[in-house]
Amino acid sequence: MFTLALVLPLFVGTFGQTPTRCCYSHKFDGVLMETGGSLSLGSTTPSIADATIAISYDFDEKVLWLNSSQLNTTSGAWESMIILRRYKESTEYIVKNGQCYSVRIDHPITPPCVPDGLDYGGTFLFGSGDSALKVNNWRGNNNGTTVSINVQASDCTPVSESIYGIVGTENSVTSYIFANLKPSLSHPARMQRPAICAHAIQLQAVGKRGLEEMVEHIDSALVPFFL
Numbered sequence: 001m002f003t004l005a006l007v008l009p010l011f012v013g014t015f016g017q018t019p020t021r022c023c024y025s026h027k028f029d030g031v032l033m034e035t036g037g038s039l040s041l042g043s044t045t046p047s048i049a050d051a052t053i054a055i056s057y058d059f060d061e062k063v064l065w066l067n068s069s070q071l072n073t074t075s076g077a078w079e080s081m082i083i084l085r086r087y088k089e090s091t092e093y094i095v096k097n098g099q100c101y102s103v104r105i106d107h108p109i110t111p112p113c114v115p116d117g118l119d120y121g122g123t124f125l126f127g128s129g130d131s132a133l134k135v136n137n138w139r140g141n142n143n144g145t146t147v148s149i150n151v152q153a154s155d156c157t158p159v160s161e162s163i164y165g166i167v168g169t170e171n172s173v174t175s176y177i178f179a180n181l182k183p184s185l186s187h188p189a190r191m192q193r194p195a196i197c198a199h200a201i202q203l204q205a206v207g208k209r210g211l212e213e214m215v216e217h218i219d220s221a222l223v224p225f226f227l
């Protein structure tokens with residue numbers, strides 16, 4: 001009887017507590033594996049997103065670097081482009097096929113945190129045995145989309161994320177696996193504007209729709225958490 005009374009509160013203390021919304025490192029390198037599909041409102045032809053995206057993120061300096069290798073589902077070829085967002089200058093640079101484009105951005109960088117609107121959805125183990133990874137799930141609505149995020153329980157390292165709902169003018173479903181995360185920047189030089197971008201072509205001015213759409217896709221798909 002005595003033992004039970006002592007053990008019970010301990011058990012509740014360890015497993016019954018709701019974790020607090022957490023933030024990951026302000027600087028990190030990693031890889032995002034993205035798969036998803038979207039359908040423009042009124043259209044019946046979905047577009048598929050299948051991309052592996054190397055990422056470097058610096059919340060303190062407000063810079064995001066992405067190297068997106070995306071499958072072109074028409075040609076079957078992998079196409080890569082570099083996206084560099086320098087939020088303090090409200091400018092995004094896109095380097096594709098040896099050409100640099102720039103586009104104005106007007107939203108702030110998203111902090112590396114579980115968004116306020118999400119609710120705790122439980123704690124789970126990924127894998128099994130001694131090397132299993134303990135994750136906390138957070139889910140709910142974020143600006144009209146439904147989001148589910150898993151972060152490592154010990155230090156808030158993002159593990160996976162899925163988002164569905166209406167993003168801009170598209171119905172979309174996207175999921176991400178976060179891989180190879182490291183809470184520091186190994187390539188600080190890539191966060192600087194590349195020389196080729198000194199005379200960037202302004203996307204709005206020329207209206208390069210294809211590129212602009214790809215960038216918008218990356219923008220909207222990555223909005224809810226981290227990016």
Ligand SMILES: *[C@@H]1O[C@H](CO)[C@@H](O)[C@H](O)[C@H]1NC(C)=O
Pocket residue numbers: 067068069080082
């Ligand atoms: C971007 O990724 C592609 C595909 O992995 C790679 O070939 C290319 O070298 C990368 N570019 C940079 C600047 O890291």
Ligand SMILES: *[C@@H]1O[C@H](CO)[C@@H](O)[C@H](O)[C@H]1NC(C)=O
Pocket residue numbers: 072073074075079210214
């Ligand atoms: C995909 O490949 C097709 C055929 O090569 C090309 O016309 C199209 O512009 C490419 N799409 C993108 C988004 O680059």
Ligand SMILES: *[C@@H]1O[C@H](CO)[C@@H](O)[C@H](O)[C@H]1NC(C)=O
Pocket residue numbers: 143144166167168169223
């Ligand atoms: C919220 O969604 C609307 C419509 O999709 C979009 O215009 C706006 O930029 C989004 N806001 C944020 C903070 O993501």
